Amino acid sequence: MGNLTPLLVDLQEGPFLAQVKERLATGDDPTQLINECRDGMEQIGKLFETQEYFISDLMMAANMFSTAMEDIKPHLKGANIGAGEKIVVGTVQGDIHDIGKNILIAVLSCNGFEVIDLGVDVPPERFVRAIQESGAKLVGLSALLTTSFLSLKHTVEVLDAAGLRPKVKIMVGGGPVNEQVRIFAGADGTARDAIGAVTLAKQFAREVA
Amino acid sequence: MSLELYRERLRRIETAAHLGVPDRVPVVLFMDFFAARHRGMKTSEFIWGGEPARIVMQETAEEFQPDGVLVGSPLHPLLMQLGAWPTKMSLPGRDLPDDAYWQFQEKEPTMLLEDYDFIIQHGWNAFLPKIIERCVDYMPAPDVFPKLMAINDQVPKDTEAWRQQGFPIFCGKADVTPFELFSAARTMTQFYLDLYRYPQKVIDAMDAALPDILEVSMGVLKTSGVNRIFLGGTREAGAFLSPKKYEQFCHPWRKQMVQAYVDAGFEVMLHLDQDWTLNLPYFKDFPAGKVSLHTDGFTDIFKAKEILQGHIALKGDVHPTMLTLGSPEEVDAYCEKLIRVVGKDGGFILSQGCDVPMVARPENVHAIVEAAHKYGVYGK
Numbered sequence: 142m143g144n145l146t147p148l149l150v151d152l153q154e155g156p157f158l159a160q161v162k163e164r165l166a167t168g169d170d171p172t173q174l175i176n177e178c179r180d181g182m183e184q185i186g187k188l189f190e191t192q193e194y195f196i197s198d199l200m201m202a203a204n205m206f207s208t209a210m211e212d213i214k215p216h217l218k219g220a221n222i223g224a225g226e227k228i229v230v231g232t233v234q235g236d237i238h239d240i241g242k243n244i245l246i247a248v249l250s251c252n253g254f255e256v257i258d259l260g261v262d263v264p265p266e267r268f269v270r271a272i273q274e275s276g277a278k279l280v281g282l283s284a285l286l287t288t289s290f291l292s293l294k295h296t297v298e299v300l301d302a303a304g305l306r307p308k309v310k311i312m313v314g315g316g317p318v319n320e321q322v323r324i325f326a327g328a329d330g331t332a333r334d335a336i337g338a339v340t341l342a343k344q345f346a347r348e349v350a
Numbered sequence: 351m352s353l354e355l356y357r358e359r360l361r362r363i364e365t366a367a368h369l370g371v372p373d374r375v376p377v378v379l380f381m382d383f384f385a386a387r388h389r390g391m392k393t394s395e396f397i398w399g400g401e402p403a404r405i406v407m408q409e410t411a412e413e414f415q416p417d418g419v420l421v422g423s424p425l426h427p428l429l430m431q432l433g434a435w436p437t438k439m440s441l442p443g444r445d446l447p448d449d450a451y452w453q454f455q456e457k458e459p460t461m462l463l464e465d466y467d468f469i470i471q472h473g474w475n476a477f478l479p480k481i482i483e484r485c486v487d488y489m490p491a492p493d494v495f496p497k498l499m500a501i502n503d504q505v506p507k508d509t510e511a512w513r514q515q516g517f518p519i520f521c522g523k524a525d526v527t528p529f530e531l532f533s534a535a536r537t538m539t540q541f542y543l544d545l546y547r548y549p550q551k552v553i554d555a556m557d558a559a560l561p562d563i564l565e566v567s568m569g570v571l572k573t574s575g576v577n578r579i580f581l582g583g584t585r586e587a588g589a590f591l592s593p594k595k596y597e598q599f600c601h602p603w604r605k606q607m608v609q610a611y612v613d614a615g616f617e618v619m620l621h622l623d624q625d626w627t628l629n630l631p632y633f634k635d636f637p638a639g640k641v642s643l644h645t646d647g648f649t650d651i652f653k654a655k656e657i658l659q660g661h662i663a664l665k666g667d668v669h670p671t672m673l674t675l676g677s678p679e680e681v682d683a684y685c686e687k688l689i690r691v692v693g694k695d696g697g698f699i700l701s702q703g704c705d706v707p708m709v710a711r712p713e714n715v716h717a718i719v720e721a722a723h724k725y726g727v728y729g730k
Contacts, residue, residue: 196590197542287707317671
Protein backbone atom coordinates (compact mmCIF):
# COMPACT_ATOMS: atom_id res chain seq x y z
CA MET A 142 0.00 0.00 0.00
CA GLY A 143 1.27 3.46 -0.89
CA ASN A 144 0.77 6.81 0.70
CA LEU A 145 -0.65 9.73 -1.22
CA THR A 146 0.65 12.40 1.15
CA PRO A 147 4.28 12.68 -0.09
CA LEU A 148 3.23 12.48 -3.74
CA LEU A 149 0.81 15.37 -3.23
CA VAL A 150 3.34 17.40 -1.29
CA ASP A 151 5.93 16.83 -4.03
CA LEU A 152 3.34 17.77 -6.69
CA GLN A 153 3.96 14.53 -8.59
CA GLU A 154 0.69 14.58 -10.47
CA GLY A 155 1.12 11.45 -12.61
CA PRO A 156 2.17 9.01 -9.86
CA PHE A 157 -0.32 10.58 -7.44
CA LEU A 158 -3.35 10.14 -9.67
CA ALA A 159 -2.17 6.68 -10.73
CA GLN A 160 -1.98 5.59 -7.10
CA VAL A 161 -5.47 6.95 -6.40
CA LYS A 162 -6.90 4.84 -9.22
CA GLU A 163 -4.87 1.78 -8.29
CA ARG A 164 -5.87 1.83 -4.63
CA LEU A 165 -9.52 2.44 -5.40
CA ALA A 166 -9.43 -0.51 -7.82
CA THR A 167 -7.98 -2.76 -5.13
CA GLY A 168 -10.69 -1.76 -2.68
CA ASP A 169 -8.75 0.59 -0.38
CA ASP A 170 -10.84 2.63 2.06
CA PRO A 171 -11.66 5.87 0.19
CA THR A 172 -11.81 7.87 3.42
CA GLN A 173 -8.20 6.86 4.08
CA LEU A 174 -7.25 8.29 0.68
CA ILE A 175 -9.00 11.56 1.51
CA ASN A 176 -7.26 11.76 4.86
CA GLU A 177 -3.87 11.28 3.21
CA CYS A 178 -4.71 14.08 0.76
CA ARG A 179 -5.79 16.38 3.58
CA ASP A 180 -2.54 15.65 5.42
CA GLY A 181 -0.72 16.60 2.24
CA MET A 182 -2.65 19.85 1.90
CA GLU A 183 -1.91 20.69 5.52
CA GLN A 184 1.81 20.23 4.89
CA ILE A 185 1.56 22.33 1.74
CA GLY A 186 -0.16 25.07 3.73
CA LYS A 187 2.76 25.07 6.15
CA LEU A 188 5.28 25.16 3.29
CA PHE A 189 3.38 28.15 1.90
CA GLU A 190 3.60 29.95 5.21
CA THR A 191 7.38 29.46 5.28
CA GLN A 192 7.69 30.66 1.65
CA GLU A 193 8.90 27.31 0.41
CA TYR A 194 5.72 26.94 -1.62
CA PHE A 195 3.94 29.64 -3.59
CA ILE A 196 0.52 30.32 -5.13
CA SER A 197 1.32 28.33 -8.28
CA ASP A 198 2.23 25.32 -6.09
CA LEU A 199 -1.03 25.72 -4.18
CA MET A 200 -2.98 25.82 -7.42
CA MET A 201 -1.28 22.68 -8.68
CA ALA A 202 -1.88 20.85 -5.40
CA ALA A 203 -5.52 21.93 -5.24
CA ASN A 204 -6.04 20.77 -8.81
CA MET A 205 -4.50 17.37 -8.01
CA PHE A 206 -6.68 17.05 -4.92
CA SER A 207 -9.91 17.94 -6.73
CA THR A 208 -9.11 15.54 -9.61
CA ALA A 209 -8.49 12.79 -7.04
CA MET A 210 -11.77 13.62 -5.30
CA GLU A 211 -13.65 13.13 -8.56
CA ASP A 212 -12.25 9.60 -8.68
CA ILE A 213 -12.84 8.95 -4.98
CA LYS A 214 -16.39 10.30 -4.60
CA PRO A 215 -18.21 7.44 -6.39
CA HIS A 216 -16.51 5.01 -4.00
CA LEU A 217 -17.64 6.77 -0.83
CA LYS A 218 -21.14 5.22 -0.87
CA GLY A 219 -22.42 7.42 1.94
CA ALA A 220 -19.26 7.11 4.05
CA ASN A 221 -18.96 10.00 6.46
CA ILE A 222 -16.00 12.17 5.54
CA GLY A 223 -16.88 14.81 8.10
CA ALA A 224 -19.37 17.55 7.29
CA GLY A 225 -17.34 20.67 6.63
CA GLU A 226 -18.19 24.14 7.84
CA LYS A 227 -20.25 25.90 5.18
CA ILE A 228 -18.97 29.12 3.66
CA VAL A 229 -20.67 31.25 1.02
CA VAL A 230 -18.16 32.82 -1.37
CA GLY A 231 -18.56 35.20 -4.30
CA THR A 232 -17.13 38.21 -6.13
CA VAL A 233 -19.30 41.21 -5.37
CA GLN A 234 -21.63 42.97 -7.77
CA GLY A 235 -19.94 44.94 -10.54
CA ASP A 236 -16.74 42.89 -10.44
CA ILE A 237 -16.19 39.84 -12.67
CA HIS A 238 -12.75 38.78 -11.43
CA ASP A 239 -12.70 35.21 -10.24
CA ILE A 240 -9.07 34.08 -10.00
CA GLY A 241 -8.51 35.14 -6.40
CA LYS A 242 -11.88 33.79 -5.42
CA ASN A 243 -11.19 30.47 -7.12
CA ILE A 244 -7.81 30.09 -5.42
CA LEU A 245 -9.53 30.68 -2.09
CA ILE A 246 -12.26 28.17 -2.89
CA ALA A 247 -9.73 25.53 -3.92
CA VAL A 248 -7.77 25.93 -0.70
CA LEU A 249 -10.91 26.06 1.47
CA SER A 250 -12.23 22.88 -0.15
CA CYS A 251 -8.94 21.09 0.41
CA ASN A 252 -9.19 22.07 4.06
CA GLY A 253 -12.58 20.46 4.49
CA PHE A 254 -14.87 23.50 4.11
CA GLU A 255 -18.10 23.10 2.17
CA VAL A 256 -17.97 26.03 -0.23
CA ILE A 257 -21.08 27.51 -1.80
CA ASP A 258 -19.66 29.37 -4.77
CA LEU A 259 -21.96 32.11 -6.06
CA GLY A 260 -19.63 33.08 -8.92
CA VAL A 261 -18.86 36.65 -9.95
CA ASP A 262 -20.81 39.92 -10.15
CA VAL A 263 -23.05 38.67 -7.35
CA PRO A 264 -25.89 40.98 -6.20
CA PRO A 265 -26.14 41.31 -2.40
CA GLU A 266 -29.57 39.67 -2.42
CA ARG A 267 -28.02 36.45 -3.73
CA PHE A 268 -25.66 36.36 -0.77
CA VAL A 269 -28.68 36.82 1.51
CA ARG A 270 -30.56 33.99 -0.18
CA ALA A 271 -27.58 31.63 -0.16
CA ILE A 272 -26.95 32.22 3.55
CA GLN A 273 -30.62 31.72 4.39
CA GLU A 274 -30.90 28.55 2.31
CA SER A 275 -27.62 26.96 3.39
CA GLY A 276 -27.48 28.14 6.98
CA ALA A 277 -23.84 29.07 6.41
CA LYS A 278 -22.30 31.18 9.13
CA LEU A 279 -19.23 32.20 7.15
CA VAL A 280 -19.16 34.51 4.12
CA GLY A 281 -16.27 35.44 1.82
CA LEU A 282 -16.60 38.55 -0.36
CA SER A 283 -14.03 39.01 -3.12
CA ALA A 284 -13.15 42.16 -5.09
CA LEU A 285 -10.30 43.20 -7.35
CA LEU A 286 -11.29 46.71 -8.37
CA THR A 287 -11.04 49.81 -6.22
CA THR A 288 -14.48 50.69 -7.59
CA SER A 289 -15.79 47.54 -5.87
CA PHE A 290 -15.10 48.80 -2.35
CA LEU A 291 -18.55 50.40 -2.31
CA SER A 292 -20.05 47.13 -3.46
CA LEU A 293 -18.35 45.29 -0.58
CA LYS A 294 -19.79 47.81 1.85
CA HIS A 295 -23.23 47.66 0.26
CA THR A 296 -23.26 43.85 0.45
CA VAL A 297 -22.48 43.96 4.17
CA GLU A 298 -25.24 46.55 4.65
CA VAL A 299 -27.79 44.39 2.82
CA LEU A 300 -26.84 41.37 4.97
CA ASP A 301 -27.34 43.60 7.99
CA ALA A 302 -30.74 44.82 6.78
CA ALA A 303 -31.79 41.19 6.26
CA GLY A 304 -31.01 40.53 9.90
CA LEU A 305 -28.11 38.22 9.08
CA ARG A 306 -25.20 40.35 10.24
CA PRO A 307 -25.07 39.12 13.87
CA LYS A 308 -25.30 35.50 12.70
CA VAL A 309 -22.41 35.46 10.22
CA LYS A 310 -18.71 36.23 10.07
CA ILE A 311 -17.79 38.14 6.92
CA MET A 312 -14.35 38.00 5.35
CA VAL A 313 -13.27 40.32 2.52
CA GLY A 314 -10.33 39.78 0.18
CA GLY A 315 -8.82 40.40 -3.25
CA GLY A 316 -5.97 42.45 -4.82
CA PRO A 317 -6.33 45.90 -3.22
CA VAL A 318 -8.35 44.76 -0.20
CA ASN A 319 -6.60 45.40 3.10
CA GLU A 320 -7.46 46.33 6.67
CA GLN A 321 -8.47 49.82 5.55
CA VAL A 322 -11.01 48.30 3.16
CA ARG A 323 -12.23 45.82 5.78
CA ILE A 324 -13.03 48.70 8.13
CA PHE A 325 -14.67 50.66 5.31
CA ALA A 326 -16.84 47.68 4.36
CA GLY A 327 -17.73 46.78 7.94
CA ALA A 328 -16.49 43.19 7.59
CA ASP A 329 -15.04 40.98 10.32
CA GLY A 330 -11.73 40.00 8.79
CA THR A 331 -9.35 40.08 5.85
CA ALA A 332 -6.19 38.19 4.92
CA ARG A 333 -3.31 38.81 2.56
CA ASP A 334 -3.54 35.46 0.77
CA ALA A 335 -5.58 32.27 0.49
CA ILE A 336 -3.75 30.43 3.24
CA GLY A 337 -4.22 33.37 5.59
CA ALA A 338 -7.90 33.38 4.65
CA VAL A 339 -8.23 29.69 5.52
CA THR A 340 -6.60 30.28 8.90
CA LEU A 341 -9.07 33.11 9.48
CA ALA A 342 -12.01 30.99 8.31
CA LYS A 343 -10.98 28.23 10.75
CA GLN A 344 -10.81 30.77 13.55
CA PHE A 345 -14.24 32.19 12.65
CA ALA A 346 -15.67 28.66 12.35
CA ARG A 347 -14.64 28.02 15.95
CA GLU A 348 -16.17 31.31 17.05
CA VAL A 349 -19.56 30.68 15.42
CA ALA A 350 -19.74 27.02 16.48
CA MET B 351 6.93 79.36 -21.37
CA SER B 352 5.46 75.88 -21.71
CA LEU B 353 8.50 74.61 -23.53
CA GLU B 354 10.78 76.08 -20.90
CA LEU B 355 8.73 74.39 -18.24
CA TYR B 356 8.77 71.20 -20.29
CA ARG B 357 12.57 71.21 -20.39
CA GLU B 358 12.84 71.91 -16.69
CA ARG B 359 10.49 69.06 -15.84
CA LEU B 360 12.13 66.70 -18.31
CA ARG B 361 15.53 67.41 -16.79
CA ARG B 362 14.16 66.76 -13.29
CA ILE B 363 12.54 63.48 -14.30
CA GLU B 364 15.37 62.17 -16.42
CA THR B 365 18.01 63.05 -13.83
CA ALA B 366 16.13 60.93 -11.30
CA ALA B 367 15.53 58.15 -13.85
CA HIS B 368 19.29 58.05 -14.43
CA LEU B 369 19.99 57.69 -10.70
CA GLY B 370 21.01 61.31 -10.27
CA VAL B 371 19.97 63.98 -7.80
CA PRO B 372 17.67 66.55 -9.45
CA ASP B 373 16.65 69.90 -7.95
CA ARG B 374 13.56 68.23 -6.47
CA VAL B 375 11.94 64.79 -6.37
CA PRO B 376 9.87 64.65 -9.55
CA VAL B 377 6.25 63.47 -9.64
CA VAL B 378 5.04 61.39 -12.58
CA LEU B 379 1.39 60.32 -12.44
CA PHE B 380 -0.65 57.78 -14.40
CA MET B 381 -4.04 59.41 -14.62
CA ASP B 382 -6.20 57.64 -17.19
CA PHE B 383 -9.60 56.44 -15.92
CA PHE B 384 -9.24 58.88 -13.04
CA ALA B 385 -9.01 61.73 -15.57
CA ALA B 386 -12.20 60.59 -17.27
CA ARG B 387 -14.15 60.41 -14.01
CA HIS B 388 -12.66 63.67 -12.74
CA ARG B 389 -13.52 65.61 -15.88
CA GLY B 390 -16.94 64.05 -16.33
CA MET B 391 -16.24 61.96 -19.44
CA LYS B 392 -17.92 58.56 -19.53
CA THR B 393 -15.42 55.73 -19.58
CA SER B 394 -17.50 54.19 -22.37
CA GLU B 395 -16.25 57.10 -24.51
CA PHE B 396 -12.83 57.52 -22.92
CA ILE B 397 -11.53 54.00 -23.60
CA TRP B 398 -11.69 54.49 -27.35
CA GLY B 399 -9.10 57.25 -27.12
CA GLY B 400 -8.68 59.99 -29.70
CA GLU B 401 -8.31 63.69 -29.11
CA PRO B 402 -11.22 64.17 -26.68
CA ALA B 403 -9.80 61.51 -24.34
CA ARG B 404 -6.30 62.95 -24.54
CA ILE B 405 -7.60 66.45 -23.84
CA VAL B 406 -9.38 65.17 -20.73
CA MET B 407 -6.06 63.72 -19.56
CA GLN B 408 -4.27 66.97 -20.36
CA GLU B 409 -6.85 69.05 -18.48
CA THR B 410 -6.42 66.79 -15.48
CA ALA B 411 -2.63 67.13 -15.61
CA GLU B 412 -3.05 70.90 -15.85
CA GLU B 413 -5.11 70.88 -12.68
CA PHE B 414 -2.90 68.55 -10.63
CA GLN B 415 0.48 69.74 -11.98
CA PRO B 416 2.70 66.67 -11.81
CA ASP B 417 6.10 66.99 -13.47
CA GLY B 418 5.18 64.41 -16.05
CA VAL B 419 2.67 61.77 -17.06
CA LEU B 420 3.20 58.07 -17.56
CA VAL B 421 1.40 57.72 -20.90
CA GLY B 422 -0.09 60.28 -23.25
CA SER B 423 -3.40 58.68 -24.15
CA PRO B 424 -5.72 55.92 -22.91
CA LEU B 425 -4.65 52.36 -23.64
CA HIS B 426 -7.12 51.32 -26.35
CA PRO B 427 -8.77 47.89 -25.87
CA LEU B 428 -6.95 46.66 -28.99
CA LEU B 429 -3.57 47.58 -27.50
CA MET B 430 -4.49 45.71 -24.35
CA GLN B 431 -5.78 42.60 -26.08
CA LEU B 432 -3.04 42.29 -28.69
CA GLY B 433 -0.14 43.56 -26.61
CA ALA B 434 -0.79 42.79 -22.97
CA TRP B 435 -3.91 40.86 -22.07
CA PRO B 436 -5.23 38.59 -24.84
CA THR B 437 -8.69 37.83 -23.46
CA LYS B 438 -12.22 38.96 -24.19
CA MET B 439 -13.16 42.17 -22.46
CA SER B 440 -16.26 43.44 -20.71
CA LEU B 441 -16.59 47.02 -21.85
CA PRO B 442 -18.28 50.04 -20.29
CA GLY B 443 -21.30 51.14 -22.28
CA ARG B 444 -21.76 47.68 -23.73
CA ASP B 445 -21.45 45.06 -20.98
CA LEU B 446 -20.95 47.38 -18.03
CA PRO B 447 -22.31 50.75 -16.90
CA ASP B 448 -21.13 53.82 -18.82
CA ASP B 449 -18.83 54.91 -16.01
CA ALA B 450 -17.23 51.55 -15.12
CA TYR B 451 -13.71 50.25 -15.59
CA TRP B 452 -13.28 47.77 -18.38
CA GLN B 453 -12.67 44.22 -17.14
CA PHE B 454 -10.93 41.21 -18.62
CA GLN B 455 -12.89 37.99 -19.00
CA GLU B 456 -10.48 35.24 -18.17
CA LYS B 457 -12.86 32.37 -17.70
CA GLU B 458 -12.11 30.49 -20.91
CA PRO B 459 -8.65 30.19 -22.50
CA THR B 460 -8.17 32.09 -25.76
CA MET B 461 -4.99 30.09 -26.35
CA LEU B 462 -5.46 26.34 -26.44
CA LEU B 463 -2.90 23.74 -25.51
CA GLU B 464 -2.17 22.99 -29.17
CA ASP B 465 -1.51 26.68 -29.79
CA TYR B 466 1.86 26.33 -28.06
CA ASP B 467 2.95 24.20 -31.02
CA PHE B 468 1.54 26.73 -33.47
CA ILE B 469 3.47 29.56 -31.79
CA ILE B 470 6.64 27.46 -31.63
CA GLN B 471 6.36 26.91 -35.38
CA HIS B 472 5.09 30.27 -36.57
CA GLY B 473 5.80 32.88 -33.86
CA TRP B 474 3.49 35.22 -31.94
CA ASN B 475 2.51 37.54 -34.79
CA ALA B 476 1.13 34.64 -36.80
CA PHE B 477 -1.03 33.77 -33.82
CA LEU B 478 -2.55 37.27 -33.56
CA PRO B 479 -5.35 36.57 -36.11
CA LYS B 480 -6.54 33.80 -33.80
CA ILE B 481 -6.44 36.17 -30.83
CA ILE B 482 -8.44 38.70 -32.83
CA GLU B 483 -10.99 36.05 -33.79
CA ARG B 484 -11.34 34.86 -30.19
CA CYS B 485 -11.14 38.16 -28.32
CA VAL B 486 -12.10 41.18 -30.42
CA ASP B 487 -15.87 41.30 -30.56
CA TYR B 488 -16.46 45.02 -31.06
CA MET B 489 -15.15 45.54 -34.60
CA PRO B 490 -14.81 43.43 -37.75
CA ALA B 491 -11.54 41.51 -37.93
CA PRO B 492 -10.33 43.18 -41.17
CA ASP B 493 -10.57 46.58 -39.45
CA VAL B 494 -8.29 45.62 -36.57
CA PHE B 495 -4.83 46.14 -38.07
CA PRO B 496 -5.72 49.42 -39.86
CA LYS B 497 -7.13 50.67 -36.56
CA LEU B 498 -3.99 49.60 -34.71
CA MET B 499 -1.84 51.47 -37.23
CA ALA B 500 -4.00 54.57 -36.79
CA ILE B 501 -3.63 54.35 -32.99
CA ASN B 502 0.13 53.99 -33.29
CA ASP B 503 0.31 56.86 -35.81
CA GLN B 504 -1.43 59.04 -33.25
CA VAL B 505 1.24 58.46 -30.58
CA PRO B 506 3.83 61.01 -31.82
CA LYS B 507 1.07 63.61 -32.26
CA ASP B 508 -0.04 63.04 -28.66
CA THR B 509 3.55 63.32 -27.49
CA GLU B 510 3.90 66.66 -29.22
CA ALA B 511 0.60 67.95 -27.83
CA TRP B 512 1.79 67.13 -24.29
CA ARG B 513 5.16 68.73 -24.98
CA GLN B 514 3.48 71.94 -26.14
CA GLN B 515 1.50 71.90 -22.90
CA GLY B 516 4.69 71.47 -20.86
CA PHE B 517 4.41 67.85 -19.75
CA PRO B 518 6.95 65.14 -20.59
CA ILE B 519 5.60 61.62 -21.16
CA PHE B 520 7.57 58.90 -19.38
CA CYS B 521 6.76 55.89 -21.63
CA GLY B 522 6.04 55.74 -25.35
CA LYS B 523 4.74 52.19 -25.66
CA ALA B 524 3.66 49.39 -23.36
CA ASP B 525 4.28 45.70 -23.64
CA VAL B 526 4.74 42.60 -21.50
CA THR B 527 6.80 39.42 -21.51
CA PRO B 528 5.61 36.28 -23.29
CA PHE B 529 4.91 34.76 -19.86
CA GLU B 530 2.37 37.47 -19.06
CA LEU B 531 0.72 37.18 -22.49
CA PHE B 532 0.40 33.42 -22.17
CA SER B 533 -0.84 33.55 -18.59
CA ALA B 534 -3.78 35.71 -19.63
CA ALA B 535 -4.51 33.82 -22.85
CA ARG B 536 -4.33 30.39 -21.24
CA THR B 537 -6.00 31.72 -18.02
CA MET B 538 -3.83 32.08 -14.97
CA THR B 539 -4.86 28.78 -13.42
CA GLN B 540 -4.38 26.75 -16.57
CA PHE B 541 -1.08 28.42 -17.37
CA TYR B 542 0.35 27.73 -13.95
CA LEU B 543 -0.61 24.07 -14.37
CA ASP B 544 1.10 24.13 -17.79
CA LEU B 545 4.35 25.07 -16.03
CA TYR B 546 4.27 21.70 -14.24
CA ARG B 547 2.81 19.62 -17.03
CA TYR B 548 4.41 21.00 -20.21
CA PRO B 549 7.42 23.04 -19.11
CA GLN B 550 9.42 22.62 -22.31
CA LYS B 551 6.48 23.56 -24.51
CA VAL B 552 6.00 26.78 -22.53
CA ILE B 553 9.70 27.60 -22.76
CA ASP B 554 9.89 26.91 -26.50
CA ALA B 555 6.78 28.98 -27.18
CA MET B 556 8.14 31.91 -25.14
CA ASP B 557 11.39 31.71 -27.14
CA ALA B 558 9.41 31.75 -30.37
CA ALA B 559 7.18 34.65 -29.32
CA LEU B 560 9.88 36.97 -28.02
CA PRO B 561 11.37 38.29 -31.31
CA ASP B 562 7.92 39.21 -32.63
CA ILE B 563 6.97 41.07 -29.46
CA LEU B 564 10.21 43.03 -29.53
CA GLU B 565 9.97 43.86 -33.23
CA VAL B 566 6.46 45.29 -32.95
CA SER B 567 7.17 47.25 -29.78
CA MET B 568 10.39 48.75 -31.04
CA GLY B 569 8.70 49.81 -34.28
CA VAL B 570 6.11 51.82 -32.38
CA LEU B 571 8.57 53.12 -29.80
CA LYS B 572 10.91 54.47 -32.50
CA THR B 573 8.25 56.83 -33.81
CA SER B 574 6.61 57.67 -30.48
CA GLY B 575 8.86 60.58 -29.58
CA VAL B 576 9.50 58.99 -26.20
CA ASN B 577 12.54 56.88 -25.53
CA ARG B 578 11.24 54.53 -22.87
CA ILE B 579 9.18 51.31 -22.95
CA PHE B 580 6.66 50.38 -20.25
CA LEU B 581 7.37 46.71 -19.60
CA GLY B 582 4.57 45.34 -17.46
CA GLY B 583 4.31 42.32 -15.23
CA THR B 584 2.10 40.75 -12.58
CA ARG B 585 2.04 37.01 -12.67
CA GLU B 586 5.77 36.39 -12.63
CA ALA B 587 5.87 38.00 -9.18
CA GLY B 588 7.30 36.24 -6.15
CA ALA B 589 3.82 36.56 -4.69
CA PHE B 590 2.77 33.82 -7.09
CA LEU B 591 5.85 31.91 -8.22
CA SER B 592 8.82 30.43 -6.40
CA PRO B 593 12.25 31.91 -7.16
CA LYS B 594 13.08 28.59 -8.83
CA LYS B 595 10.15 28.93 -11.21
CA TYR B 596 10.97 32.61 -11.76
CA GLU B 597 14.46 31.57 -12.83
CA GLN B 598 13.12 28.81 -15.05
CA PHE B 599 10.22 30.61 -16.75
CA CYS B 600 10.51 34.36 -16.28
CA HIS B 601 13.82 36.03 -15.67
CA PRO B 602 15.67 34.92 -18.80
CA TRP B 603 12.99 36.43 -21.07
CA ARG B 604 12.57 39.62 -19.05
CA LYS B 605 16.34 40.02 -19.09
CA GLN B 606 16.53 39.45 -22.85
CA MET B 607 13.81 42.03 -23.41
CA VAL B 608 15.45 44.66 -21.23
CA GLN B 609 18.81 44.07 -22.88
CA ALA B 610 17.33 44.21 -26.38
CA TYR B 611 15.67 47.56 -25.69
CA VAL B 612 18.82 48.97 -24.14
CA ASP B 613 20.96 47.69 -27.02
CA ALA B 614 18.58 49.46 -29.40
CA GLY B 615 19.10 52.72 -27.52
CA PHE B 616 15.89 52.70 -25.46
CA GLU B 617 15.29 52.69 -21.74
CA VAL B 618 12.93 50.53 -19.75
CA MET B 619 10.40 51.14 -17.01
CA LEU B 620 9.35 47.96 -15.29
CA HIS B 621 5.70 48.46 -14.31
CA LEU B 622 5.24 45.69 -11.81
CA ASP B 623 1.98 45.01 -10.04
CA GLN B 624 1.75 42.72 -7.03
CA ASP B 625 4.55 41.78 -4.66
CA TRP B 626 7.95 41.36 -6.37
CA THR B 627 10.05 41.77 -3.22
CA LEU B 628 11.55 38.31 -3.60
CA ASN B 629 12.51 39.06 -7.21
CA LEU B 630 14.41 42.27 -6.50
CA PRO B 631 17.92 40.74 -6.39
CA TYR B 632 17.47 39.45 -9.95
CA PHE B 633 17.00 43.00 -11.22
CA LYS B 634 20.67 43.69 -10.63
CA ASP B 635 21.18 41.73 -13.85
CA PHE B 636 19.69 44.63 -15.80
CA PRO B 637 22.03 47.32 -17.17
CA ALA B 638 22.70 50.00 -14.54
CA GLY B 639 21.12 53.40 -15.11
CA LYS B 640 18.89 52.27 -17.96
CA VAL B 641 15.98 50.82 -16.05
CA SER B 642 13.46 52.25 -13.62
CA LEU B 643 11.19 50.19 -11.44
CA HIS B 644 7.59 51.27 -10.85
CA THR B 645 5.91 49.34 -8.06
CA ASP B 646 2.30 49.47 -6.92
CA GLY B 647 2.43 49.43 -3.12
CA PHE B 648 2.70 45.64 -2.79
CA THR B 649 6.44 45.30 -3.43
CA ASP B 650 8.52 46.58 -0.53
CA ILE B 651 9.93 49.73 -2.13
CA PHE B 652 12.14 50.37 0.90
CA LYS B 653 13.75 46.96 0.43
CA ALA B 654 14.08 47.81 -3.26
CA LYS B 655 16.05 50.92 -2.29
CA GLU B 656 18.44 48.82 -0.18
CA ILE B 657 18.97 46.23 -2.90
CA LEU B 658 18.91 48.31 -6.07
CA GLN B 659 20.39 51.66 -5.01
CA GLY B 660 22.81 52.97 -7.59
CA HIS B 661 21.58 50.48 -10.15
CA ILE B 662 17.88 51.01 -10.84
CA ALA B 663 15.81 54.15 -10.28
CA LEU B 664 12.65 53.66 -8.24
CA LYS B 665 9.21 55.03 -8.93
CA GLY B 666 6.18 54.71 -6.71
CA ASP B 667 4.28 53.79 -4.78
CA VAL B 668 1.27 55.36 -3.02
CA HIS B 669 -1.14 52.45 -2.67
CA PRO B 670 -4.36 52.72 -4.73
CA THR B 671 -6.37 51.83 -1.63
CA MET B 672 -4.80 54.72 0.31
CA LEU B 673 -5.65 57.08 -2.56
CA THR B 674 -9.23 55.83 -2.51
CA LEU B 675 -10.05 55.45 1.17
CA GLY B 676 -7.23 57.32 2.92
CA SER B 677 -6.96 60.98 3.88
CA PRO B 678 -4.64 63.67 2.45
CA GLU B 679 -2.79 63.59 5.79
CA GLU B 680 -2.07 59.87 5.38
CA VAL B 681 -0.92 60.38 1.81
CA ASP B 682 1.27 63.29 2.90
CA ALA B 683 2.88 61.26 5.69
CA TYR B 684 3.55 58.30 3.42
CA CYS B 685 4.99 60.50 0.66
CA GLU B 686 7.26 62.21 3.18
CA LYS B 687 8.58 58.79 4.23
CA LEU B 688 9.09 57.79 0.60
CA ILE B 689 10.98 60.99 -0.16
CA ARG B 690 13.16 60.79 2.95
CA VAL B 691 14.06 57.11 2.60
CA VAL B 692 13.66 56.06 -1.04
CA GLY B 693 14.46 59.51 -2.37
CA LYS B 694 17.67 59.82 -0.37
CA ASP B 695 20.58 60.53 -2.74
CA GLY B 696 18.28 60.72 -5.78
CA GLY B 697 17.17 58.08 -8.23
CA PHE B 698 13.54 58.39 -7.16
CA ILE B 699 10.33 59.49 -8.85
CA LEU B 700 7.28 59.97 -6.64
CA SER B 701 4.20 58.33 -8.04
CA GLN B 702 1.02 56.41 -7.34
CA GLY B 703 1.13 52.60 -7.30
CA CYS B 704 -0.14 51.19 -10.62
CA ASP B 705 -2.47 53.95 -11.83
CA VAL B 706 -4.47 56.58 -9.99
CA PRO B 707 -7.74 54.76 -9.27
CA MET B 708 -10.82 56.16 -10.94
CA VAL B 709 -12.39 56.63 -7.51
CA ALA B 710 -9.32 58.18 -5.85
CA ARG B 711 -10.10 61.25 -3.77
CA PRO B 712 -8.78 64.24 -5.79
CA GLU B 713 -7.41 65.83 -2.60
CA ASN B 714 -5.24 62.72 -2.15
CA VAL B 715 -3.81 63.15 -5.63
CA HIS B 716 -3.07 66.80 -4.88
CA ALA B 717 -1.36 65.62 -1.68
CA ILE B 718 1.20 63.60 -3.68
CA VAL B 719 2.23 66.60 -5.76
CA GLU B 720 2.29 68.90 -2.75
CA ALA B 721 4.46 66.47 -0.78
CA ALA B 722 7.13 66.59 -3.50
CA HIS B 723 7.27 70.38 -3.19
CA LYS B 724 7.20 70.29 0.62
CA TYR B 725 9.73 67.54 1.31
CA GLY B 726 11.41 66.79 -2.01
CA VAL B 727 13.72 69.76 -2.63
CA TYR B 728 17.34 68.51 -2.57
CA GLY B 729 20.13 70.45 -0.94
CA LYS B 730 17.83 72.35 1.36
